[in-house]
Amino acid sequence: MNCVVCHHTVSHGLTGWHSQCPHCRYEAATLRVSINVPQAHASIDEEAREASLKALRQANFAEIVDHARTYAPPGGRRLLDVGSAHGWFLEAAAPAFDAIGIEPDAEVGSKAAQRGFQVRQGYFPDALRSDETFDVIVFNDVIEHIPDIGSALRACHDRLNPGGILILNLPNSRGFFYRLSKLLVRLRIAGPFERMWQKSLPSPHLHYFDNQNLTRLLAGLGFSLVFQRELPALRAQGLKERLGYVGNPNPLVLWGQYVVIRCLIPVLRLFPSDIIVGIYRREG
Secondary structure, eight states: BOOOOTTTOOOOSSSEEEEETTTTTTTTEEEOOOTTTTTGTTTTOOHHHHHHHHHHHHHHHHHHHHHHHSSSSSOEEEEEEEEEEHHHHHHHHHHTTEEEEEEHHHHHHHHHTTTTEEEEOOTTTTTOOOOEEEEEEEEEEGGGOOOSSSHHHHHHHHHHHEEEEEEEEEBTTHHHHHHHHHHHTTTTTTTHHHHHHHSSSSSOOOEEEEHHHHHHHHHHHTTEEEEEEOOOOOOSTHHHHHHSBSSSSOHHHHHHHHHHHHHHHGGGGGGSSEEEEEEEOOOO
């Protein structure tokens, strides 16, 4: 396997399904994607999952919409949210943009559509008409799940209007918790590392980037960086639900994890966050 960023041969990683590039620090996984497979959802408490993520994502999405308004081309209002899930970003973007979403998970997408959002069931770019273009394309916690990431990013370039922007909000391989999970897996404690990759979920992570190798990847596909920063990765609200929505965790272990992480939140700003957002302008 060659690195999607620098095209060097990747090295064996920390598990049988994990690999990493020794040249640019890109990381990859060979985990299986099983969206719309009922058995894959059996271990997930979807209500707890929604409750655990909503406050954090709504706060981050409000900030991303502000940045989109700043960097979108003058007069540009057409926005596409790829992997729109529950519709939270569509809701945040609605006052400023004419926004539509694409969601491959039929059940989740139908719930957002029932709330009045324009959501098409399917995959990007297949769910679009051949002539549809946009001023802003957004991937919130989505691009890292796409197997053929190069094809997806090239499709973004094709679907953006001149001067349009691509917004990528995704996990950070330099983040505090991800680096801690790598230390733990070396000590034969695999659970946190598997959870960071969402190994047991229907749509696991297949890529991990940092700011530098992500920007390098985008530059090679016709995009220039215009803005980049970290976003908060944790909030106290919803934290316990976030720790417990997968599987059936031991209550004592769950509460122990919650207390430790809850106490860490105030000092996490001293370390790199586990979420980064980058805005890239289409060139040419």
